[in-house]
Amino acid sequence: MASGRRKVRPRLNSTDSGSDDAAPPPRAASARRGGRTAAAAAAASVMPAAATPIDHKATARALMDMMRPELAAMLAPSVTASTAGGATAAMGSASEEAVKNHIDATMPGLVRASVKAEIQVLLASLPSLVDVKSAAAVWLSHTLKPILSDLLLQRGVERMSTQELRTAVNSVFTTAKIRGVHAALLTRRILGLLNDPSASGDFITFNFPPVHKVADYWTVIHFNKVVYFVYHTSLVENGALPVDKQPHIIRGRNKFNPTSINRVDDAALSVTRNTINDGRSTTRGIFFAKLAASFEEGSTCEQLFPDAAMPEPSEAAGHQYFAYEMTLLVSDNGEIPAGCGAAGAVADPSDGAGAGRAADGSDADVRLLPAGLHRAKRTGCLVNLAKLMLQALVRSAHISDERVLFAVACSMRLVITSDDKSWMTLSRSQVENARGPCCWAIMLPRLSRRVEMRVEIHTMSPEEREALLADEGGLADDLAAATAANDGGDNPDWF
Numbered sequence: 177m178a179s180g181r182r183k184v185r186p187r188l189n190s191t192d193s194g195s196d197d198a199a200p201p202p203r204a205a206s207a208r209r210g211g212r213t214a215a216a217a218a219a220a221s222v223m224p225a226a227a228t229p230i231d232h233k234a235t236a237r238a239l240m241d242m243m244r245p246e247l248a249a250m251l252a253p254s255v256t257a258s259t260a261g262g263a264t265a266a267m268g269s270a271s272e273e274a275v276k277n278h279i280d281a282t283m284p285g286l287v288r289a290s291v292k293a294e295i296q297v298l299l300a301s302l303p304s305l306v307d308v309k310s311a312a313a314v315w316l317s318h319t320l321k322p323i324l325s326d327l328l329l330q331r332g333v334e335r336m337s338t339q340e341l342r343t344a345v346n347s348v349f350t351t352a353k354i355r356g357v358h359a360a361l362l363t364r365r366i367l368g369l370l371n372d373p374s375a376s377g378d379f380i381t382f383n384f385p386p387v388h389k390v391a392d393y394w395t396v397i398h399f400n401k402v403v404y405f406v407y408h409t410s411l412v413e414n415g416a417l418p419v420d421k422q423p424h425i426i427r428g429r430n431k432f433n434p435t436s437i438n439r440v441d442d443a444a445l446s447v448t449r450n451t452i453n454d455g456r457s458t459t460r461g462i463f464f465a466k467l468a469a470s471f472e473e474g475s476t477c478e479q480l481f482p483d484a485a486m487p488e489p490s491e492a493a494g495h496q497y498f499a500y501e502m503t504l505l506v507s508d509n510g511e512i513p514a515g516c517g518a519a520g521a522v523a524d525p526s527d528g529a530g531a532g533r534a535a536d537g538s539d540a541d542v543r544l545l546p547a548g549l550h551r552a553k554r555t556g557c558l559v560n561l562a563k564l565m566l567q568a569l570v571r572s573a574h575i576s577d578e579r580v581l582f583a584v585a586c587s588m589r590l591v592i593t594s595d596d597k598s599w600m601t602l603s604r605s606q607v608e609n610a611r612g613p614c615c616w617a618i619m620l621p622r623l624s625r626r627v628e629m630r631v632e633i634h635t636m637s638p639e640e641r642e643a644l645l646a647d648e649g650g651l652a653d654d655l656a657a658a659t660a661a662n663d664g665g666d667n668p669d670w671f
Contacts, residue, residue: 378613510635
């Protein structure tokens with residue numbers, strides 16, 4: 177019996193099941209005590225000094241905790257078989273302990289080796305410090321070379337003459353770029369004035385500041401806000417570009433500070449103002465031809481539906497609230513003789529009025545229009561007028577926000593309903609000193625331009641001429657019938 181079965185003793189140096197340090201192989205212990213391997217040293221050369229070291233023991237311990245139940249289950253049948261063959265309970269327990277010790281003594285070393293191998297493969301795939309330095313040098317060279325070359329070739333802003341700076345600014349802040357953002361930023365400014373009591377219902381005249389641009393004038397304050405915002409937007413777009421793509425005169429700029437204006441800012445703001453001002457002349461012409469000309473002598477303008485309720489902005493286009501009608505004196509060649517009478521004091525035979533009676537049948541002392549002059553009625557919608565003016569102002573077919581069109585249309589309605597039309601006769605110096613708001617005279621063209629425009633405004637259109645001929649034909653037939661009825665046959669043939 178003594179020679180038939182070998183007694184299995186528990187290992188004196190075994191540890192509990194949670195340890196991975198029991199009886200480590202000599203080579204593994206030597207590697208742990210001796211320091212890092214060559215691969216670990218190479219990995220440390222590319223890893224930052226502050227990086228947390230990899231804890232191989234903790235990783236192996238975690239893996240063993242997951243693997244131990246499975247390994248024990250795999251060896252359980254052999255233990256069970258030995259017990260069933262007649263082994264005592266003590267011997268079965270010793271066998272289980274031996275299996276456990278074998279697992280704890282052998283497997284942690286294998287796990288650590290596997291973990292280290294995987295980490296070494298990972299480290300081998302990372303670029304070395306030499307490669308990183310080389311790539312950084314290439315990138316810096318590629319990025320900085322054009323910038324440094326540009327700096328050497330371009331004259332510094334401080335050394336530029338006024339004309340050189342102006343040329344450089346014009347090449348950066350082009351007309352297309354400024355007009356591309358003007359419409360959107362003008363819309364924002366008008367919307368900002370909707371809740372501003374200082375506007376007094378005027379949402380358009382700030383686009384026509386006086387030439388001298390006194391800083392505290394209402395029109396100047398709000399016009400400058402548009403100019404500043406357009407310029408600021410251009411700088412924001414510049415800041416989003418790569419450094420080597422930014423123009424050298426504004427390199428590194430990404431915003432505008434109105435309290436600190438340098439030479440470049442001053443030149444760029446001047447260019448921006450001039451570009452925005454391009455549309456003012458056309459806008460003034462539209463305002464005069466479509467509305468203000470009816471405030472001159474011999475003409476009238478009124479609302480077609482003065483009692484209409486104010487609509488919502490989305491329903492403003494074509495609404496009765498914004499319908500108006502101009503009554504103008506017209507002729508074939510657009511010439512209106514001076515002294516034809518004030519508005520409402522001239523009668524036209526086509527209106528059914530005779531000498532000594534007004535068109536409305538009153539007893540007003542009026543005179544017939546000279547030959548060739550007629551009265552034409554022209555209707556329009558103030559929302560459409562607002563749209564034409566804003567499109568001319570921004571020099572594009574930009575369709576403004578409905579709230580903006582509504583606001584400007586309300587300003588034009590205020591022009592019609594106001595009883596004071598003295599602004600039509602203000603001198604240029606008086607207009608320049610108008611602080612605003614609601615100084616509508618600053619939207620009028622110059623006097624010389626108005627003289628030229630009157631010919632076109634007071635010229636009959638083909639449609640008006642056809643309507644007039646139709647009316648005159650009917651009037652001639654009525655006069656012929658009346659003459660025949662009153663003739664009685666007593667008049668001579670030559671009469």
